[in-house]
Amino acid sequence: MTELYLRVENLVSGYGDLTVLRDVALSASPGKITVVLGANGAGKTTLLSTITGVVKAQAGTIELLGQDVTRTPTHLRVRQGLALVQEGKRVFRQRTVEENLALGGRHLGRRDRAAAIEVAYRRFPVLKDKSRQKAALLSGGQQQMLAIAQALVPEPEVLMLDEPSAGLAPVIVKELLATVRTLRDEGKAVVLVEQLVGEALSVADQVLVLNRGHVVIDEPASAVTEDDVRAIYLGVGAMTT
Numbered sequence: 001m002t003e004l005y006l007r008v009e010n011l012v013s014g015y016g017d018l019t020v021l022r023d024v025a026l027s028a029s030p031g032k033i034t035v036v037l038g039a040n041g042a043g044k045t046t047l048l049s050t051i052t053g054v055v056k057a058q059a060g061t062i063e064l065l066g067q068d069v070t071r072t073p074t075h076l077r078v079r080q081g082l083a084l085v086q087e088g089k090r091v092f093r094q095r096t097v098e099e100n101l102a103l104g105g106r107h108l109g110r111r112d113r114a115a116a117i118e119v120a121y122r123r124f125p126v127l128k129d130k131s132r133q134k135a136a137l138l139s140g141g142q143q144q145m146l147a148i149a150q151a152l153v154p155e156p157e158v159l160m161l162d163e164p165s166a167g168l169a170p171v172i173v174k175e176l177l178a179t180v181r182t183l184r185d186e187g188k189a190v191v192l193v194e195q196l197v198g199e200a201l202s203v204a205d206q207v208l209v210l211n212r213g214h215v216v217i218d219e220p221a222s223a224v225t226e227d228d229v230r231a232i233y234l235g236v237g238a239m240t241t
C-alpha cells in the first residue's frame with residue numbers, strides 16, 4: 001500500500017447551518033502533487049481550512065502521518081507536519097524578509113530556526129539577497145515565494161497551497177510551479193488548489209475535482225483532461241451523488 005501523509009475520509013464541513021463539503025475524501029502521498037480543482041464556491045478553500053482545523057469538521061476523519069487529527073487544534077497539526085499557504089500573499093509587509101522567515105519558525109529553538117532560515121535561503125536565493133528588505137518591497141511573485149518559504153521553515157511533510165498563482169503574471173506562475181515540482185521531488189506531499197486548470201494539470205500526479213462540495217473526479221492526472229474539468233465547471237460533467 002502507498003504510504004499516505006494525509007488521509008481525509010467522509011468529510012462533512014461548513015459554516016454554522018451551511019454544509020459546504022459532503023462526504024469528501026482526499027489523500028496526499030510523499031513525492032506527489034494532489035491538485036484540487038473546482039469552480040468558484042465548490043468548497044476548495046473550505047476543504048483546506050477544515051484540514052488545518054480552522055473550520056471544524058462536522059463529520060469524517062482527517063489523518064496526518066497516520067495520526068487522527070480530526071479534533072486536534074490547528075497549532076498542533078502544524079507541529080505535526082502540516083502547512084498551509086493561504087490564498088493571497090500572507091506575508092507581513094512591514095517586516096523584513098528574514099523576520100517573516102523567523103515567524104515561520106517561531107516555535108523552534110534559536111539554533112534550529114537559524115538553520116531553517118539558511119535552508120530557506122538555499123531554496124530561494126533571491127530571498128537571501130533581500131533578507132533585510134521589508135516584504136512590501138518584494139514583487140508579487142517574490143512575496144508568494146516568501147509565503148511558501150515561511151510555511152516551509154518547520155519542514156512540514158504536507159504542504160497545502162491555496163491558489164498560489166492568483167494575481168501573478170504567467171511567467172511568474174511558471175516559476176512558481178517549478179518550485180512546487182521541486183518540493184514534490186524533495187518528498188513533500190503537496191496539495192495544490194488552483195484556478196488555472198491547464199497549469200495545475202501539468203504538475204499534477206493526482207487530480208481531485210469538487211463540484212458543490214462533492215468529489216466528482218479523483219483520478220491519476222494521466223486520466224484527466226482539461227476538457228473533463230471544464231465540463232464539470234459548466235455543469236455537464238460527472239453528476240454529483
Ligand SMILES: Nc1ncnc2c1ncn2[C@@H]1O[C@H](COP(=O)(O)OP(=O)(O)OP(=O)(O)O)[C@@H](O)[C@H]1O
Nearest residue numbers: 015018020038039040041042043044045046047195
Ligand atoms: N466564512 C464563511 N462563512 C460562511 N460561508 C462561507 C465562508 N467561507 C466560504 N463560505 C461559503 O462556502 C462555499 C464554498 O466556499 P469556498 O471558499 O470553500 O469555495 P472555493 O472553491 O474555495 O471557491 P473560490 O475559488 O471562489 O475561493 C461558498 O458558498 C461560500 O460562500
